[in-house]
Amino acid sequence: MNYLIKNADLVNIDDLTTEETDILIEGNRIAKIGNGLSCQEAETIDAKGMLALPGFIDCHTHMAQSFIKGPLDDIPITEWLIRLFAIDAKMDEEIYYYATLLGCLESLRFGTTCINEMGDTAHIPEQVRAIADAGIRATYGVSTTDVPENDATPILSIPEALAYHQKVLDTVNAEGKGLIRASVAPAGLPAVSGELAKACKRFADEHGLIYHTHLGEGRQETENVAKAYGLNGEAEALAELGVLDKNVLLAHSIWLSDHEIDLIKEYGAYPVHCPNTNLKISDGIPKIAQMLKKGIPVTIGCDGEASSSNRDMIREARCGAYLQKGVTLDPTVMDASTALKMMTINGAQALGYDDLGLIREGYRADLILADMSNDLGLTDRKHRVSNLIYCGDGHAVDTVFVNGELKLRNKKLVGFDEKKIIEKCNDLIDKLNEAVEA
Numbered sequence: 001m002n003y004l005i006k007n008a009d010l011v012n013i014d015d016l017t018t019e020e021t022d023i024l025i026e027g028n029r030i031a032k033i034g035n036g037l038s039c040q041e042a043e044t045i046d047a048k049g050m051l052a053l054p055g056f057i058d059c060h061t062h063m064a065q066s067f068i069k070g071p072l073d074d075i076p077i078t079e080w081l082i083r084l085f086a087i088d089a090k091m092d093e094e095i096y097y098y099a100t101l102l103g104c105l106e107s108l109r110f111g112t113t114c115i116n117e118m119g120d121t122a123h124i125p126e127q128v129r130a131i132a133d134a135g136i137r138a139t140y141g142v143s144t145t146d147v148p149e150n151d152a153t154p155i156l157s158i159p160e161a162l163a164y165h166q167k168v169l170d171t172v173n174a175e176g177k178g179l180i181r182a183s184v185a186p187a188g189l190p191a192v193s194g195e196l197a198k199a200c201k202r203f204a205d206e207h208g209l210i211y212h213t214h215l216g217e218g219r220q221e222t223e224n225v226a227k228a229y230g231l232n233g234e235a236e237a238l239a240e241l242g243v244l245d246k247n248v249l250l251a252h253s254i255w256l257s258d259h260e261i262d263l264i265k266e267y268g269a270y271p272v273h274c275p276n277t278n279l280k281i282s283d284g285i286p287k288i289a290q291m292l293k294k295g296i297p298v299t300i301g302c303d304g305e306a307s308s309s310n311r312d313m314i315r316e317a318r319c320g321a322y323l324q325k326g327v328t329l330d331p332t333v334m335d336a337s338t339a340l341k342m343m344t345i346n347g348a349q350a351l352g353y354d355d356l357g358l359i360r361e362g363y364r365a366d367l368i369l370a371d372m373s374n375d376l377g378l379t380d381r382k383h384r385v386s387n388l389i390y391c392g393d394g395h396a397v398d399t400v401f402v403n404g405e406l407k408l409r410n411k412k413l414v415g416f417d418e419k420k421i422i423e424k425c426n427d428l429i430d431k432l433n434e435a436v437e438a
């Protein structure tokens with residue numbers, strides 16, 4: 001199916017100006033941008049007054065946690081992690097499928113067209129099937145661990161861990177429908193030995209995959225790693241292990257020395273800012289402003305809802321921007337244009353795409369239309385783009401295309417009965433809560 005989007009206000013993400021134009025989508029690509037376009041074989045979408053933006057790219061997610069929003073509120077990170085593993089152990093195949101599906105559908109609803117998912121070694125086929133059924137673009141890997149960070153950490157041998165990464169690759173190749181790419185996603189050095197980290201990186205490089213990991217999230221855990229390696233922190237350790245390079249995404253990146261920020265810049269790795277999690281479970285505040293000033297292309301991630309309670313990239317970006325402004329006493333850091341780049345083009349680059357993250361002829365057709373005309377809180381035609389970031393949220397998103405396919409129209413998911421999905425998920429969440437309490 002081809003689509004002709006008429007009279008949309010195309011956003012320039014550098015200066016936040018807009019220009020009314022038509023956008024023709026042919027197959028999975030943006031074929032043409034210009035005024036007065038016509039195409040007889042295309043379905044026409046009237047986008048008069050709507051903003052056209054690249055789809056958002058969420059660079060750190062744990063989708064199955066969409067069923068664990070609430071039970072782990074307001075507790076310290078160590079206890080949080082132990083209880084998370086306990087709940088996870090009660091999640092069967094059906095729960096994993098629907099929890100992952102729900103997370104993906106929430107993302108689409110809020111304008112996210114691509115995710116970087118760190119899933120679980122349990123139920124890999126169900127997770128891949130859920131992502132594929134949702135029809136969201138994804139890079140998907142599973143978290144592996146071989147060091148007991150706490151009593152609940154699953155301990156794998158290196159061959160066992162690599163077998164899981166191989167299973168991800170095989171499952172994605174067989175069932176990813178061309179929209180999913182595999183990654184290697186060891187949890188993070190507090191729970192991953194140097195040997196496993198190196199083995200994972202070798203596997204990733206052999207297969208041309210992204211290496212996705214947590215970095216410097218908990219202060220105590222980071223100090224433990226630093227002490228064990230005789231270094232200043234986890235980024236120094238990754239550099240020494242030969243893991244750090246431009247194919248590496250580093251979720252959180254909080255507890256870093258200035259030298260480690262320089263290392264990230266030097267090696268070209270991509271930090272993922274997850275501010276809602278950092279604040280809600282009191283991890284700490286990363287030096288994002290400093291990274292941005294050095295020209296590091298920081299990305300944004302909503303993380304898992306067990307920690308962030310959020311799957312809306314607009315709310316995530318706003319939280320991050322306000323946080324950095326507040327701690328630096330500098331309102332110019334992480335301005336609205338920078339936030340928008342972190343939500344789009346930076347994420348595309350981090351995930352290895354050179355034709356994603358912008359609305360441009362020839363690029364993959366992942367784009368959204370935001371309708372702010374009926375929102376009392378979003379009036380002011382001139383400042384719509386910054387208002388979307390600073391006072392809007394994902395509910396403003398009206399239309400979503402992923403790979404040229406219509407996924408959301410008139411603020412409703414296409415191809416899914418939202419009411420049925422919500423009922424089914426509520427029933428399964430009740431079942432999960434009962435199993436955990438039993």
Ligand SMILES: [Zn+2]
Pocket residue numbers: 060061062118214251303304
């Ligand atoms: Zn995470």
